[in-house]
Amino acid sequence: MHGDKLVVARRRDPRPGEHATVDDLIVTAPVVGTASMTIRDAAALMTEHGHDYVVIPLGDSRYGLLTDADIRARVVADGRDPAMAVGDIVTTACPTVQRETPAVDALTEMLEHERTVLPVLDGAGVVVGVVAAADFVAAPSGPGMALRGQVSRAATIEDLQARTRRVPYLVADLLRRGEPVDEITSVASLIHDAVVRRALEIVLGRHPELDPDAVTWLSLGSNARREPVLTSDVDSAVSFDDSVTDDQIAAYRSAFAEVDDILRGAGMAIDTNGAIASMPLFARTHTQWRSAAQAWIDAPLDNKGMIFTSLLLDARPIWGDPGLSAVGEVFADLRMHPGTKALLLQESLAHKARLRSMRDVLTGRGGTFDIKQDALTPLVNIARWAALSVESSALDTRSRLRAAAGSPMLPDDHAGTLIEVFDVLQRVRLGYQVAQFDRGEPVSDELTMKRLSPLDRSLVAQAVREIAGVQRRMTNLSNYLPITEQG
Secondary structure: OEOOEOOOOOOOOOOOOOOOEHHHOOOOOOOEOOOOOEHHHHHHHHHHHOOOEEEEEEEOOEEEEEEHHHHHHHHHOOOOOOOOEHHHOOOOOOOOEEOOOEHHHHHHHHHHOOOOEEEEEOOOOOEEEEEEHHHHOOOOOHHHHHHHHHHHOOOOHHHHHHHHOOHHHHHHHHHHOOOOHHHHHHHHHHHHHHHHHHHHHHHHHOOOOOOHHHEEEEEEHHHHOOOOOOOOEOEEEEEEOOOOOHHHHHHHHHHHHHHHHHHHHOOOEOOOOOOOOOOHHHEEEHHHHHHHHHHHHHOOOOOOHHHHHHHHHOOEEEEOOOOOHHHHHHHHOHHHOHHHHHHHHHHHHHOOOOOOOHHHHHOOOOOEEEOHHHHHHHHHHHHHHHHHHOOOOOOOHHHHHHHHOOEOOEOHHHHHHHHHHHHHHHHHHHHHHHHHHHOOOOOOOEEEHHHOOHHHHHHHHHHHHHHHHHHHHHHHHHOOOOHHHOO
């Protein structure tokens, strides 16, 4: 501590930056077969190389995977002939990542698609290696993945809650190690997803009358964008199969309230007045969501349509139908509704990044600053609209800004500046919260500016000015650039 300054002591391993990308995780050449080879030959190839997979080229830089588990489950268990061609089993392409992909992004891709291995491609689309779940143990995200595994295997509510309460300590340790904040928040969101899934499994397991397959659970807000910090709430919504009746929805909502209680007991913030699946407005059938979404598009100023639209544009399914066709199809066509798009732009520019009150801060007279409301929320809103304007489905703020870079409303240099600004603000925000956590203080998004270092005060002030400058330019352009030309 330096006086009353809130600082986080840094802890660095002897070799900082190791395992930063998938390239650092590749240790052997990939095992590559062909679609025409037999299952028996593929198994022999696995044995020869000491691996439990074979990569199968499918053409056009697409690859399939045959694993040892596939052979056991889809050949041996089904009594199929091992002399059959691999192409009869491997018919669809698997997820892949490019070289230089951050390790945490590759791990996220692997976990979201429930894969055990992931091919790595070069710029020409040629497979250069494969990374497996075990390869991430030594990576910076390794401790987070160990905790995620423990959460997923928690046998009781008490076990789940005890393990979840370790998340702030993990976040603090990763920050001390100097890991990038976007990687830290990605790891935290992966664990949050696992906590919610396990809580759902436990609760729905106690209610055999409720069909888990009739539920699509959506993560909303910062967790959905993979940007949670220590103050982030758990926001959620649910879309039910159309066969679910109103009485059954009420029973599900009661079960979801049990999930809320489990998460609260685990130290996760649940806002009962906010967006949570146990509330009526956030628990609807597919058809009801579709009707409501269409109504918001047709009349966005009615019934909080703009608020719901913004929430669902950040939605990410973590249980059930990953395609979420019932809701997603409506918003995929949002660009076709210029009025709604214009109002979304208006909303993104209405909440100004605030520079006032910073003058007192910079002259040393103290003051507080809500880093979420007065800086990050305006930036996140800009990124959401910008991605929508170019029809990008990206969710996280950095990817949204990259997707929209070069559009009329967001030139490359402005997009790049906002990405840098977002990283700075998130680092200051999380650092302040970890320091509060270390001191046993309640964590907050409201910064007492005199407790920041002079450098961080200057960085925050400059960041707010940059956001406000982009907002002014976007406001000016929106006054004369037709809405159809803004993307």
